[in-house]
Amino acid sequence: MAGKTLFDKIFDAHIVREQDDGTVLLYIDRHLVHEVTSPQAFEGLRMAGRQPWRAGAMLAVPDHNVPTTNRLRGIDDLVSREQVETLDRNCAEFGVQEFHMNDKRQGIVHVIGPEEGFTLPGTTIVCGDSHTSTHGAFGALAFGIGTSEVEHVMATQTLLQKRAKTMQIRVDGKLGVGVTAKDVVLAIIGKIGTAGGTGYAIEFAGEAIESLSIEGRMSVCNMAIEGGARAGMIAVDEKTIDYFRGRPFAPQGALFEQAAADWRTLKSDPDAVFDKIVVLDAATIEPQVSWGTSPEMVVPITAKVPDPAHEPDPVKADGMRKALAYMGLTANTPIEQIAIDKVFIGSCTNARIEDLRAAAAVVGTGKVAGNVTLAMVVPGSGLVREQAELEGLDKIFIAAGFEWREPGCSMCLAMNADRLAPGERCASTSNRNFEGRQGQGGRTHLVSPAMAAAAAIAGHFVDVRHSSFEG
Amino acid sequence: MQAFSTFTGIVAPLDRANVDTDAIIPKQYLKSIKRSGFGPNAFDDWRYLEPGEPGMDHSLRTKNPEFILNQAPYDQASILLARNNFGCGSSREHAVWALTDFGFKVVIASSFADIFFNNSFKTGLLPIALPEAVVDQLFRDVAADKGYQLTVDLPHQVLKKPNGETIAFEVDSFRKHCLINGLDDIGLTLQHADDIHAYEARRRQTAPWLFLDQASRT
Numbered sequence: 001m002a003g004k005t006l007f008d009k010i011f012d013a014h015i016v017r018e019q020d021d022g023t024v025l026l027y028i029d030r031h032l033v034h035e036v037t038s039p040q041a042f043e044g045l046r047m048a049g050r051q052p053w054r055a056g057a058m059l060a061v062p063d064h065n066v067p068t069t070n071r072l073r074g075i076d077d078l079v080s081r082e083q084v085e086t087l088d089r090n091c092a093e094f095g096v097q098e099f100h101m102n103d104k105r106q107g108i109v110h111v112i113g114p115e116e117g118f119t120l121p122g123t124t125i126v127c128g129d130s131h132t133s134t135h136g137a138f139g140a141l142a143f144g145i146g147t148s149e150v151e152h153v154m155a156t157q158t159l160l161q162k163r164a165k166t167m168q169i170r171v172d173g174k175l176g177v178g179v180t181a182k183d184v185v186l187a188i189i190g191k192i193g194t195a196g197g198t199g200y201a202i203e204f205a206g207e208a209i210e211s212l213s214i215e216g217r218m219s220v221c222n223m224a225i226e227g228g229a230r231a232g233m234i235a236v237d238e239k240t241i242d243y244f245r246g247r248p249f250a251p252q253g254a255l256f257e258q259a260a261a262d263w264r265t266l267k268s269d270p271d272a273v274f275d276k277i278v279v280l281d282a283a284t285i286e287p288q289v290s291w292g293t294s295p296e297m298v299v300p301i302t303a304k305v306p307d308p309a310h311e312p313d314p315v316k317a318d319g320m321r322k323a324l325a326y327m328g329l330t331a332n333t334p335i336e337q338i339a340i341d342k343v344f345i346g347s348c349t350n351a352r353i354e355d356l357r358a359a360a361a362v363v364g365t366g367k368v369a370g371n372v373t374l375a376m377v378v379p380g381s382g383l384v385r386e387q388a389e390l391e392g393l394d395k396i397f398i399a400a401g402f403e404w405r406e407p408g409c410s411m412c413l414a415m416n417a418d419r420l421a422p423g424e425r426c427a428s429t430s431n432r433n434f435e436g437r438q439g440q441g442g443r444t445h446l447v448s449p450a451m452a453a454a455a456a457i458a459g460h461f462v463d464v465r466h467s468s469f470e471g
Numbered sequence: 472m473q474a475f476s477t478f479t480g481i482v483a484p485l486d487r488a489n490v491d492t493d494a495i496i497p498k499q500y501l502k503s504i505k506r507s508g509f510g511p512n513a514f515d516d517w518r519y520l521e522p523g524e525p526g527m528d529h530s531l532r533t534k535n536p537e538f539i540l541n542q543a544p545y546d547q548a549s550i551l552l553a554r555n556n557f558g559c560g561s562s563r564e565h566a567v568w569a570l571t572d573f574g575f576k577v578v579i580a581s582s583f584a585d586i587f588f589n590n591s592f593k594t595g596l597l598p599i600a601l602p603e604a605v606v607d608q609l610f611r612d613v614a615a616d617k618g619y620q621l622t623v624d625l626p627h628q629v630l631k632k633p634n635g636e637t638i639a640f641e642v643d644s645f646r647k648h649c650l651i652n653g654l655d656d657i658g659l660t661l662q663h664a665d666d667i668h669a670y671e672a673r674r675r676q677t678a679p680w681l682f683l684d685q686a687s688r689t
C-alpha cells in the first residue's frame with residue numbers, strides 16, 4: 001500500500017464517523033472567530049437554545065472593523081462599532097476567550113493564532129474566513145468556512161466534510177536574492193490559475209519552500225485560497241517545532257516534548273501518491289506584480305502589461321479587457337512605468353515581523369515619493385507592532401513618510417476607514433486585487449513587502465533586485 | 472432551512488468568469504449582524520451608479536441600466552447563469568444570502584469555488600456545475616430568447632429546457648437529501664453526540680496537549 005500524504009494523515013486522525021457515501025464527520029481542534037462572520041452563528045445557537053460544545057477550543061478577536069488610528073477613542077462608524085460590540089457580548093455570554101480591541105495581543109486572526117500557539121501542528125483549524133489556509137504552514141489542516149458551518153462547529157465541534165483531492169506543488173532549487181515567499185505564491189497562482197486548486201488540499205514542498213522562514217511559509221499557505229484550494233499545507237520540520245516553544249497556548253515542558261515527537265511525523269510519506277503534482281523552478285521566479293483584478297493576473301516586474309489581442313481564449317480575452325479597463329491600464333505598458341498613489345504594507349499575508357523587517361530594509365533612509373499620497377504600515381498584531389518598535393522599524397518608516405498604524409485588516413478589505421478612492425492605484429502586500437476590494441473603484445497591485453517599499457520610494461513599480469535607495 | 476422543490480424560473484445570464492464574493496456582496500454590507508436583507512445589495516458595485524453604504528434607502532439610488540439584473544425580465548430571475556470559478560474569494564456566506572434574498576434559487580456555472588459551493592447548500596441555494604460546452608449553449612439559448620426559462624428538477628437531477636430537452640446534473644446524494652427535506656445539519660450531527668464524545672476521550676489519551684482548555688460539555 002502506498003504511503004500517506006500529510007493531508008491524509010491529519011484528516012484520518014480526525015474522523016469521528018464516516019457515512020456510506022464517504023461524508024465524514026471531522027473533529028475540529030481549533031476554532032478562530034472574528035466579528036464579521038460570527039454574529040449570525042451565535043444568534044443561531046441562541047435561537048436553538050444551544051451552548052458551544054467546547055468553548056475552550058475557540059479564540060475570538062475583532063480585526064476587520066477596527067480602526068488603525070486613535071483606537072482608545074473607540075470606533076466612530078456606528079455599524080462597525082455594533083459589530084465589534086456584538087462579538088464582545090457574544091463571547092462574554094458563551095464563555096469564549098476574546099482578545100478585545102485594545103488588548104495588546106489583538107491583531108489579525110491569522111497572525112495571532114500562530115503567535116499565541118493556539119494554532120498547533122497536526123490540528124484541524126477552522127475560521128469563518130477564507131485565509132484560514134495560512135495556518136497550514138505549520139503542518140495543520142486549516143480551512144475557511146461559511147457562517148452556517150461556524151455555527152455547526154460551535155454546536156458540535158465537528159464539520160461534515162468530504163475528503164479533498166491532494167496536490168503537491170514543489171518549488172525546486174533556490175530563490176534568487178530579492179525574491180520572497182510572496183513572489184513564489186503569486187508565481188504559483190499565475191501558473192495554476194485561481195481555480196487551479198479547486199477541490200484540492202495543496203501541500204507546498206521542495207527546497208525553496210523548506211528554506212523559507214515560518215513567516216514566509218505562512219504567506220504561501222495564506223494565498224492557497226487564491227489558487228482555489230481551501231487548504232494549503234507544509235510539512236513540519238525543526239523550524240516549525242522551535243516556533244512553538246514557549247508560546248502561551250502551546251504545551252510546555254514534558255508535554256511539549258511529547259507533542260513534538262508526534263509533530264515530527266507530520267510529513268507526507270516518501271511513497272505517498274498525490275492526485276496532482278506541479279513543479280516550479282525557483283531560479284526562474286522573479287519579483288511579481290499583479291496587473292488585473294484576479295490574483296492569477298500577475299507578471300514578473302520585468303514584464304509588460306499583457307495584451308488581450310494575444311489571448312486565444314475569447315472568454316479569457318474578454319476578462320482581460322474588463323480588467324484593463326477597470327485598472328486603467330494599457331496593454332504592453334512596462335510594469336516599471338506604472339505610477340502609484342498609495343502603498344499598503346499589511347494584511348494576514350504580509351504583516352508579520354519578518355515582512356516589516358524586509359520592507360524597512362528596502363526603505364532605509366529613503367523618502368516616500370512625492371506622488372504617493374499615502375503610504376501606510378499596519379502591523380499584523382499588537383505584539384508584532386511592539387517587536388517592530390523594539391527594533392526601531394517604526395522610526396525608519398515614519399522618517400521616510402509612512403504612517404505607522406495600529407493592527408487590523410485595514411485596507412486589505414477596507415471595511416474600516418482605510419480605503420482607496422475611486423481610480424486610486426495602490427501597491428499592496430495583501431492577497432486580493434478584486435474590483436473594489438480596497439475601496440470602490442480602487443486599483444490594487446499585489447506585491448511583496450520589499451516590492452511595496454521600493455515602489456513607495458520610487459513612486460512607481462521598480463525591480464527591488466536593482467534598486468538601492470540607501471545613501 | 473426551506474425545502475427545495477421543483478420549479479421553473481427565468482435565467483439571468485451573467486457573462487463573466489471568476490465572479491468573486493466581493494462582487495456579489497461588497498464588504499460594507501458585511502457589517503450587518505443579521506442574516507437577511509442583503510438582496511438590494513447583491514452585486515452592488517455593478518448594480519448602482521453611485522456608491523452605497525449600509526442603512527441607505529437603496530430604492531432611491533440610480534440603477535445602472537446596463538447591468539443585466541436591472542433589466543426586465545431578469546430582475547425577476549431565479550436562476551443565475553455564469554462562467555467558471557463562480558464565488559471565488561472570501562468565505563462570506565453573505566454572498567449566498569444576498570443571492571437568495573434577491574430571489575435566486577439556483578446558480579449554474581462551469582465551476583464553483585469550494586467554500587461558496589459548500590455555503591450554498593447550507594442556505595438552500597443549489598449550485599449546478601455543468602461542462603463548459605453546455606454552459607456555452609445555455610448562454611446562446613438565453614441570448615436568443617429573452618425571458619428564457621428552465622425547470623429545475625432536483626429529485627431527478629435534470630434541467631428541462633422550454634423545447635423539452637433535458638440536461639442531467641450531478642449533486643452529492645447527502646446534500647440533495649438535506650436540500651429536498653430542508654434538513655438542519657446541526658440537528659443531524661447532534662444525533663451522533665456519543666461518537667463525538669468517544670472521539671474526544673480517545674484523543675485526550677493520544678494527544679493530551681490539544682485539551683488544555685476546560686473540559687468539554689458532557
Ligand code: SF4
Nearest residue numbers: 131347348409412413
Ligand atoms: S487581512 Fe485581509 S485577507 Fe486577512 S483576514 Fe483580514 S481582511 Fe481577510
